[in-house]
Amino acid sequence: MKALVVSDSHGLTKELDMIVKRHMTEVDFMLHCGDSELESTSSELSPFLGVKGNCDFGSDLPNDVISDLGELSFLMAHGHLYDVKSTLMRLNYRAAELGVNLVFFGHSHIAGAELINDILFINPGSIRLPVMRRQKTYAMISVEKREVTVTFYEVNGEVVEELSKTVTL
Template sequence: MGILVVSDSHGLVREVAQVADRHSVDKILHCGDFCVDHKREPFSRMTLVRGNCDATSEVPVEQQTNWRDLHILQTHGHLFGVKSSLLRLHYRAEEVGANVVVFGHSHVPACGVERDILFLNPGSLQLPRGFDVPTYAIIEETGVTPKTVQVAVTFYDYQGNVVRDLGGSYSIRR
């Protein structure tokens, strides 16, 4: 099993529920701009962070989640200027000891490792940018050594089809 990561659904409910129900995962992380009542299904069963378009102050702007050998920093990204650079987000990841960072805001699906930390933006379920279709992602831990963790990131389109142009296998620090 793994972790489902979605972001920037901007008011979609039925579609988010379909994505959440489609996969058997241990956790579901939403990286903000859900733009609906966070207590409503399926959002009530997700770990949420508040985006720049979310009105509730009951949802934090940042979360940290430990799962297996992953220490995940989750944020929307707008407070870290992710549309221009990941540097501030990288500093925050170093501060909290994260080896995975999940974020949204730009609506651009992306995944890569920088200084042994995995940075993952699942894209947007509502308004994709930089890619033809709405996307989301699943992270799976595939192996562990004393110093590294191997993870696989699979991107899917909104209908649940694997997007082969995105994602891959990565080695990050433990």
């Protein structure tokens, strides 16, 4: 099972379309972790299951989504309601409460994947305004049984090797 994950596109449309076209035949679904700053009915967001970010004013998207990715379950939230710029503790508590294996979030614009208490937290970064690195990033998640491979990409499609990893949950 594979999912494409983006976040914090902040009004970009051409780049979202390009990423969707690049990966549409290789993924089972696409996730947007918020701050698209687009109408939830926009054609650019139509391929995505999305959540509302702090810059998505008036959006009718949900704050959180809980679903499955293969044999694993996930929580997707933008992160602003969980103070992710300061700590992942509140988001970790929520994930543990729900019993999920994966958490997808944005808000901080910092790309990375971190295992905390047997839960894999994945922030795809930002395709518009990255923080702590120059690359504008998104991620591809591949789940095979309980093995999760997270591959980070630059907007141009190049793999960011130093961020990518495989974890068994």
